[in-house]
Amino acid sequence: MEKKVVIVTGASKGIGRAIARTLAQAGYRVGIHYNASKGPAEELQRELPDSFLLQADLSQVEGADVIYDFVKKELSSNLYGLVNNAGFTIDNPIFSASLDEFDKIINTNLRNTWYLTKRLSRFFIRKKEGRVVNISSVVGATGNPTQSLYGMTKAGIDNFTKTAAMEFASYNILVNSVAPGFIETDMTTELGDDIKEKILATIPLGRMGRAEEIADVVRFLMESATYITGSVIHVNGGMFSG
Ligand SMILES: NC(=O)c1ccc[n+]([C@@H]2O[C@H](COP(=O)([O-])OP(=O)(O)OC[C@H]3O[C@@H](n4cnc5c(N)ncnc54)[C@H](OP(=O)(O)O)[C@@H]3O)[C@@H](O)[C@H]2O)c1
Numbered sequence: 001m002e003k004k005v006v007i008v009t010g011a012s013k014g015i016g017r018a019i020a021r022t023l024a025q026a027g028y029r030v031g032i033h034y035n036a037s038k039g040p041a042e043e044l045q046r047e048l049p050d051s052f053l054l055q056a057d058l059s060q061v062e063g064a065d066v067i068y069d070f071v072k073k074e075l076s077s078n079l080y081g082l083v084n085n086a087g088f089t090i091d092n093p094i095f096s097a098s099l100d101e102f103d104k105i106i107n108t109n110l111r112n113t114w115y116l117t118k119r120l121s122r123f124f125i126r127k128k129e130g131r132v133v134n135i136s137s138v139v140g141a142t143g144n145p146t147q148s149l150y151g152m153t154k155a156g157i158d159n160f161t162k163t164a165a166m167e168f169a170s171y172n173i174l175v176n177s178v179a180p181g182f183i184e185t186d187m188t189t190e191l192g193d194d195i196k197e198k199i200l201a202t203i204p205l206g207r208m209g210r211a212e213e214i215a216d217v218v219r220f221l222m223e224s225a226t227y228i229t230g231s232v233i234h235v236n237g238g239m240f241s242g
Contacts, residue, residue, distance in 0.1 A: 010086030014185030165230030181236025204238030
């Protein structure tokens with residue numbers, strides 16, 4: 001039997017990389033999307049049986065079109081899942097954040113989560129089966145000083161999850177968000193020690209999370225959660241429960 005295909009955006013590093021690994025171990029054929037980190041993406045592809053690479057800059061709509069064209073040509077009938085994970089943060093107080101920064105982060109984190117889902121939805125609708133998991137953030141629900149732009153994109157993603165779940169439910173397409181708290185990846189290693197100490201003080205479990213702890217929840221949503229849709233699942237060591 002052919003393996004079900006799941007595309008994971010931003011799978012070259014961090015959380016996306018762990019999601020790709022976990023899904024491959026669970027038996028899925030994984031599409032490893034990356035943008036700039038070609039070497040790490042190729043290394044992962046060598047590690048994961050049957051996986052394939054997809055390069056696209058998701059700050060541009062053309063990047064999502066590249067993924068759509070590939071799916072249409074190579075694997076439309078086998079596409080089962082999409083994990084919208086690619087994203088980045090901009091840490092800048094409101095008074096100094098720029099319109100350029102606004103456009104850049106909205107385009108990558110938010111517009112392409114919507115646009116890629118919209119484009120790939122036709123394959124799920126045709127099969128009457130699909131799973132979409134959007135990686136948002138606790139910051140989308142709580143806000144965070146210096147992260148106004150990032151937080152808006154993540155709040156937008158969670159709202160999109162809810163509407164997409166409603167629109168797609170009759171096609172057996174389940175859409176959920178996983179909202180990580182603070183997870184050890186490149187995104188958080190850049191934080192200063194003083195900020196890390198402050199963050200740790202807000203986490204009841206007393207530590208940052210591991211990317212694999214997010215990946216396990218994505219795997220659950222992909223393979224066994226048949227009655228969860230439109231939900232935002234918080235995975236954050238107890239700092240916020242929704
Ligand atoms: N780490 C945390 O504490 C945390 C907490 C909450 C939510 N999240 C969310 O989890 C997701 C992954 O974060 P992470 O910590 O794993 O970050 P990361 O290690 O910095 O990895 C980010 C990934 O996104 C991709 N990406 C960034 N800009 C892109 C663009 N313009 N086009 C295509 N791909 C792009 C990168 O690809 P290339 O390197 O190949 O360019 C990379 O694979 C993000 O959506 C982030 O907001 C993270």
